[in-house]
Amino acid sequence: MPVKKLRVGVLASGRGSNLQAIIDACAGGEVPAVVTVVVSDRAGAYALDRARQHGIPAVHIHPAYYGTKEEYENRIVLEMREYGVDLVCLAGYMRLAGRVLLDSFPDSIMNIHPALLPSFKGLHGQRQAVEYGVKISGCTVHFVDGGMDTGPIIIQAAVPVLAEDTEEDLSARILEQEHSIYPEAVKLFAEGRLRIDGKKVFILPGRE
Numbered sequence: 001m002p003v004k005k006l007r008v009g010v011l012a013s014g015r016g017s018n019l020q021a022i023i024d025a026c027a028g029g030e031v032p033a034v035v036t037v038v039v040s041d042r043a044g045a046y047a048l049d050r051a052r053q054h055g056i057p058a059v060h061i062h063p064a065y066y067g068t069k070e071e072y073e074n075r076i077v078l079e080m081r082e083y084g085v086d087l088v089c090l091a092g093y094m095r096l097a098g099r100v101l102l103d104s105f106p107d108s109i110m111n112i113h114p115a116l117l118p119s120f121k122g123l124h125g126q127r128q129a130v131e132y133g134v135k136i137s138g139c140t141v142h143f144v145d146g147g148m149d150t151g152p153i154i155i156q157a158a159v160p161v162l163a164e165d166t167e168e169d170l171s172a173r174i175l176e177q178e179h180s181i182y183p184e185a186v187k188l189f190a191e192g193r194l195r196i197d198g199k200k201v202f203i204l205p206g207r208e
């Protein structure tokens with residue numbers, strides 16, 4: 001019997017390399033999921049082009065057209081519902097998820113952050129790490145709650161920070177790991193192997 005695939009909706013504001021990693025992992029069969037829609041708050045986001053290149057519906061929703069954040073997010077939810085989305089992945093989405101989005105997809109929104117949370121939350125996680133002088137940084141996939149990069153952590157990957165690293169050097173090293181752990185987190189979700197208990201996410205064993 002064919003396995004029902006998880007339906008993923010991606011919210012992105014920029015170049016969409018994490019979106020690409022998820023699309024590729026789904027297409028390659030490593031992740032039992034399918035990206036059914038990509039929504040962006042920016043008309044020029046390259047993420048929308050990537051979606052179109054793969055025949056995935058690409059939707060621009062302009063926040064300024066809506067009177068409130070709730071109305072804006074209602075429109076996003078409408079699109080996600082239209083495409084039967086089970087899991088929403090924020091991938092370089094430059095806005096905080098608000099109540100409407102959170103309530104519409106309880107425990108079903110993920111984000112990727114380019115630092116080892118809870119360090120270096122917010123913008124420019126890589127720059128913050130270089131400026132702070134840490135020796136190790138990395139990336140984090142977490143469930144999204146109402147805060148800024150505060151939700152329960154699903155997977156992290158660490159990379160060294162070298163003395164001579166620029167922000168760009170570290171970003172490139174981290175990005176490679178992002179492209180590995182984000183599809184992995186989607187896979188675990190698709191397999192029903194993530195259990196949230198307060199701040200902790202337990203990863204249940206897979207079937208042999």
Ligand code: GRF
Pocket residue numbers: 012014015016017018019091092093112113114139175178
């Ligand atoms: C990534 O570094 C991600 O961690 C952060 O925004 C960046 C998005 O990159 N949230 P891309 O659009 O997926 O290439």
